[in-house]
Amino acid sequence: xGHLAPLPAxxxxxxxxxxxxxxxxxxxxxxxxxxxxxxxxxxxxxxMPDIGFLHTGIEKTCEAKFYHQVVPLTDRIDYLCPxxxxxxxxxxxxxLLGLEIPPKAQWMRVLMNELTRINxxxxxxxxxxxxxxxxxxxxxxxxxxxxxxxxxxxxxxxRMMTSYFRIGGxxxxxxxxxxxxxxxxxxxxxxxxxxxxxxxxxxPIWVMRTKGVAQISAEDAIALGASGPTLRGSGVDVDLRxxxxxxxxxxxxxxxxxxxxxxxxxxxxxxVQELRESIGIVKQALDxxxxxxxxxxxxxxVLPDREKMKTQMEALIYHFxxxxxxxxxxxxxxxxxxxxPRGEMGYYIVSDGTAKPYRVHMRSACLANMxxxxxxxxxxxxxxxxxxxxxxxxxxxxxxx
Amino acid sequence: xALAPAITDLEQLKxxxxxxxxxxxxxxxxxxxxxDRDEMTIYIERSAIREACSLLxxxxxxxxxxxxxxxxxxxxxxxxxxxxxxxxxxxxxKERVRLKVRLNGDSPVLESVTSVWPGANYFEREVFxxxxxxxxxxxxxxxxxxxxxxxxxxxxxxxxxxxYR
Numbered sequence: 001x002g003h004l005a006p007l008p009a010x011x012x013x014x015x016x017x018x019x020x021x022x023x024x025x026x027x028x029x030x031x032x033x034x035x036x037x038x039x040x041x042x043x044x045x046x047x048m049p050d051i052g053f054l055h056t057g058i059e060k061t062c063e064a065k066f067y068h069q070v071v072p073l074t075d076r077i078d079y080l081c082p083x084x085x086x087x088x089x090x091x092x093x094x095x096l097l098g099l100e101i102p103p104k105a106q107w108m109r110v111l112m113n114e115l116t117r118i119n120x121x122x123x124x125x126x127x128x129x130x131x132x133x134x135x136x137x138x139x140x141x142x143x144x145x146x147x148x149x150x151x152x153x154x155x156x157x158x159r160m161m162t163s164y165f166r167i168g169g170x171x172x173x174x175x176x177x178x179x180x181x182x183x184x185x186x187x188x189x190x191x192x193x194x195x196x197x198x199x200x201x202x203x204p205i206w207v208m209r210t211k212g213v214a215q216i217s218a219e220d221a222i223a224l225g226a227s228g229p230t231l232r233g234s235g236v237d238v239d240l241r242x243x244x245x246x247x248x249x250x251x252x253x254x255x256x257x258x259x260x261x262x263x264x265x266x267x268x269x270x271x272v273q274e275l276r277e278s279i280g281i282v283k284q285a286l287d288x289x290x291x292x293x294x295x296x297x298x299x300x301x302v303l304p305d306r307e308k309m310k311t312q313m314e315a316l317i318y319h320f321x322x323x324x325x326x327x328x329x330x331x332x333x334x335x336x337x338x339x340x341p342r343g344e345m346g347y348y349i350v351s352d353g354t355a356k357p358y359r360v361h362m363r364s365a366c367l368a369n370m371x372x373x374x375x376x377x378x379x380x381x382x383x384x385x386x387x388x389x390x391x392x393x394x395x396x397x398x399x400x401x
Numbered sequence: 402x403a404l405a406p407a408i409t410d411l412e413q414l415k416x417x418x419x420x421x422x423x424x425x426x427x428x429x430x431x432x433x434x435x436x437d438r439d440e441m442t443i444y445i446e447r448s449a450i451r452e453a454c455s456l457l458x459x460x461x462x463x464x465x466x467x468x469x470x471x472x473x474x475x476x477x478x479x480x481x482x483x484x485x486x487x488x489x490x491x492x493x494x495k496e497r498v499r500l501k502v503r504l505n506g507d508s509p510v511l512e513s514v515t516s517v518w519p520g521a522n523y524f525e526r527e528v529f530x531x532x533x534x535x536x537x538x539x540x541x542x543x544x545x546x547x548x549x550x551x552x553x554x555x556x557x558x559x560x561x562x563x564x565y566r
Contacts, residue, residue, distance in 0.1 A: 052546040059531075060555055064562045095438055098404040222492070225468055225520030236492065243495045330404060332437055335488050335499065337469065348486065350474055363470040363488070367523055400546060 017045050022385070024053050030127060030389070031396030035373075039382060047377045047385065049370055054400035062360035066326030067093055068167055070360065075161040077362060078398040080123050083116040084340040085362075086165040091246055092336035092347040093167050096329050099298055103290040105169040106248035111182070111285040112155070112164060113247070114278040118189070119148045120341035121271050121278075125196060128268075128390035132209050137199050144192050147185050154178055168302035169295035179286055186282045193275050200268070210265040214376035214388035217262060224375065225368035228343025229274070230392050233267035235260040240339040251288070252281050264391040271393075274341075301327050326355030335363075342366050342393050364398045407437035417441055418463045419498045423453055432503075442499045450487075450502050451512040451538075457489060457498070458517055465489035465498055468514070471524035473532045477558040482506030483534055487514070504534065513539040531556040 023034040032053035038046040058077060062070045074089045075082035087109055094101060126141035149159040155174050156162040164171050200206045216226075221234040231238060239256040241249045257273030259266035295302045303322055304315035321327075331353040337346040343365030350359040369392045376388045414420055414434045420443060423431050430449035435442040445453050457465040469488040476482055481503040489498050502511055513536035514521045525536045526545040533554035536542060544551065553560050 052544075052548075055546040057555055060560075060562055098438075222467055223519050225518065225524075238492055244497075332407070333442075334438055334440060335470070335497070344469060346470055346488070348470065348472060348488070359474045361470070361472040363472075367527075368520055371520055371523055 016040055020382075024050075030394055033389070033394065033396055033399075035385065035389075037382070037385070042382050044377050044380055044382060044385065047374050049373055051367075051370070051396070051399050054396045056401065058401045059360055059362065062357055064356065066355050067329060067357060068322070068326065070357065071166065072161065072163045074362075075163055076397065077364075077401055078340065078342075078345075078366075078395050079160060080395055081116045081120040081341050082160060082162055083112050083164060084120075084338060084345060086163060087113055087247065088336055088338040088340075088345050088347045089349075089360075090165045090167050091338065092334050092349045093329065094296075095334045095336055096332055096349060096351050097167075097298075097301060098330075099168055099296050099301065101169060101247075101296055102293045103248070104292045105294045105296070107285050107289050108170050108174070108294065109165060109247045110249060110252065111282060111289075112162075112170075114281045114285070115148050115151060115182070117278050117341045118275055118282075119145055119152075121275050122148075124271065124341070124390075124393045125268075128393070129200060129206075131386050131390045132206065134200065134203070134206060137196055140192070140195060140199070144189065151178070151182060151185065154181065166295075166302070168298055169293070173294060179289065182282065183286050186279050186286070189279050190276065193272065193279075197272060201272075207265065209387055210268060210391075211261075211263060213264045213384050214380065214391060215261065215263045216372055216376050220375050221262070221372060224371045226343070226372050226392075227365050227368060228339065228341070228393075229267050229270040230343060230369045230372060232256065232258045233270050233391075234262035240337055240344060244337065246336070246338055252284050254278075254281050264387050267391045328353060328355050329357075337363070340365055342395065342398070343369060362398075362401055364401065366392075366394045366396075366399045370394060370399060404438070407435055409433065409435050414441070417498075418460070419443060419457055419465065422456060422460050426452075426456055440497065440499060442501055444501050444503065447502050447504065447511050450485075450500070451514055451517060453500065454487065454489075454514045455517045457500075463491055463494050463496065465491045465496075467492050468518040468520055468524075469497075471514075471521055471528060473528045473534055473556075475532060475556065475558045477506070480505055483509050483532065485511060485528065485534060509534040510537060511535075512537050513542075515539055530554070533557065 017038050017040045020037040020039050024032040034050040036048045058073055074085040077085050122141040122145045126138035129137035152162050153159050156164040216234055218234045218236050221231050237258045254277045257270045259269050299318045304319050308315040309319050329351040331351055333350045335348045337344050345365055346363030348361040349357055352358040377385050411434050430446050430453055432444040432446055467490040469490050472486050474484045483504040485502045487500040525539055528534050529542055530544040530547055531554055
C-alpha cells in the first residue's frame with residue numbers, strides 16, 4: 001500500500017504519458033482497490049494495482065482464537081460468499097482432526113454452498129453490467145439475490161454473515177418448510193437467468209464492450225496463478241469440485257463450463273452457465289437429501305444439543321469445556337482448497353497440538369486473479385479497464401484480509 | 402477419529418514422482434519428506450528451491466505446473482525459525498504437493514520463484530511484508546498489504562496480536 005503517492009516505478013513516465021489515479025474510492029473498483037495507470041492518450045501503457053486498504057490482519061487474529069471462534073472471522077473475508085469460506089475452514093480443521101461428517105451435513109453444505117455461489121454470481125453480474133452501463137440487470141439480479149438472502153436468514157438467522165457451518169457439521173436443523181422454499185426458488189430461477197441473458201448476451205452494446213476485450217491466454221493465466229472462471233474463460237478445464245472433490249461433491253453430476261476466447265465475454269458466459277449448473281446441483285441436493293444427524297458424533301468437538309445440556313451432566317460438562325477452553329487439535333498441517341465463486345480458495349492451517357491454531361493462512365483466489373490485470377489491460381483502451389476489473393470479480397475483503 | 406501416523410522416512414516415500422524426480426536431479430536438494438493426512442510435504446534445501454520448482458513445473462510425466470500458494474510459518478523462538486511453504490498443483494494429474502524451505506532467523510533470505518511462475522509475485526511480496534523474509538531476484542519486493550512506513554512484520558510470533566501502541 002503506497003500512501004496514495006504514485007509508486008516510484010511509475011513516476012518516471014515518458015514525456016508523452018501521464019499518470020492517472022483510479023480509486024480507492026472509485027465506484028467501479030468494487031471496494032477499495034486503487035489502480036495506478038500510466039496512459040498515453042486513451043491507451044494504457046502500464047497499470048499497477050495497489051492493494052491493502054482493507055487489511056485487517058485476520059490471519060493474525062485467528063492465531064489468538066480457539067478453533068471454533070475462527071468460523072465467524074472467515075465470513076468476513078469474502079463477504080459475498082461467506083459460506084464457501086466457512087466450508088473451506090471447517091473442512092481443513094476436520095481434516096486435521098480426522099473427523100467423519102454425517103451425510104446429511106455434507107449435503108446441506110453442498111446445498112448452501114451452491115446457493116452462495118448463485119448469490120455471489122448475482123452480485124457480480126449486476127455490478128459488472130452496471131459498470132459497463134447496463135443498469136437494469138443490477139435491479140433484476142438483486143431481486144433474486146434478496147430471495148437467497150431470505151433463505152439464509154431462515155436457516156441461520158443472518159442474511160450475510162451466516163456462520164452456518166460448524167466444525168463437525170452444520171449449526172442447526174433447517175426450519176420446517178425450508179426445503180420447499182428452496183425448491184420453489186430453484187424452479188423459478190432458470191427463467192430469471194433467461195431474463196438476464198436476454199438483456200445482455202445478444203445485446204450489441206454489451207457484445208462490443210466485452211468481446212475481444214481484456215484477453216488473456218491459457219499459458220499466461222496458469223503462470224499468473226489465475227483460477228475459477230478467470231482461468232476457465234481461457235480454456236483451462238479445472239474445477240476443484242470435480243477434480244479434487246470435497247464434502248460429497250463426487251455424488252453430484254454437473255458440467256464445468258469452459259470458454260476458449262479468454263476475453264470478458266468468455267468469463268461472462270462461464271459464470272452465467274455456472275448459475276445454471278448450480279441450480280442443477282441444488283435440485284440434486286434437495287432430491288437426494290439423506291436423513292440422519294447433522295453433526296458428527298464427537299462430543300469433545302461438537303457442541304451438544306440444547307435439550308441434552310439441560311438434562312445430562314456429560315453434555316453440560318462438554319459444553320462448558322468447549323466454550324471455555326476449546327478443544328485440542330492434533331499436531332500437523334493441512335491445505336484444503338475449495339472452488340469458491342472466484343476460484344481456488346485455500347486454507348492452510350498449522351496446529352501445534354493446542355486449542356488455538358498456530359497459523360491460519362488463506363489462499364485468496366482474487367489476490368492471484370488480480371495479477372492478471374496488467375496482462376489484460378496493457379495496450380488497450382482506458383474504458384476497458386473497468387470491464388476487465390469487473391470480469392475478474394474481485395472482492396477486496398478477500399484480497400487484503 | 403482415527404488418524405494414520407505420519408510417514409517421515411524418506412526411503413519409504415521415494416516412489417513419489419516429485420521426490421524421485423528431485424533425487425535423480427540432485428540428491429542433496431531433498432532434505433526430507435513427510436506424508437501426513439494424505440498430503441505430501443517435501444523439504445527442499447534452501448539454495449535449490451528455484452531450480453526444484455522449475456524442474457517440477459516442466460516434468461513431462463507429472464507437471465506440477467500451477468502454483469497455488471506461497472506462505473510462511475514462524476516457529477519463534479526455535480531454530481530454524483522460518484518455514485516458507487509452496488503449494489503446487491498439477492492440472493493434468495490433479496495432484497498436490499507441498500514444498501518447504503527452512504530458514505534461520507538471522508538471515509531469512511531465499512531465491513524468488515517469480516522467474517518460474519510470475520504469479521508468485523504477490524505471494525512473495527505478502528510473505529516479505531508480513532514475515533520479513535527476503536526473496537532474491539524478485540522484480541518488485543515491496544510491502545503489499547501494510548503501509549510503506551510500517552515498522553515490524555505483523556505475522557512474526559514476537560509481534561503482539563494487538564500491535565504496538
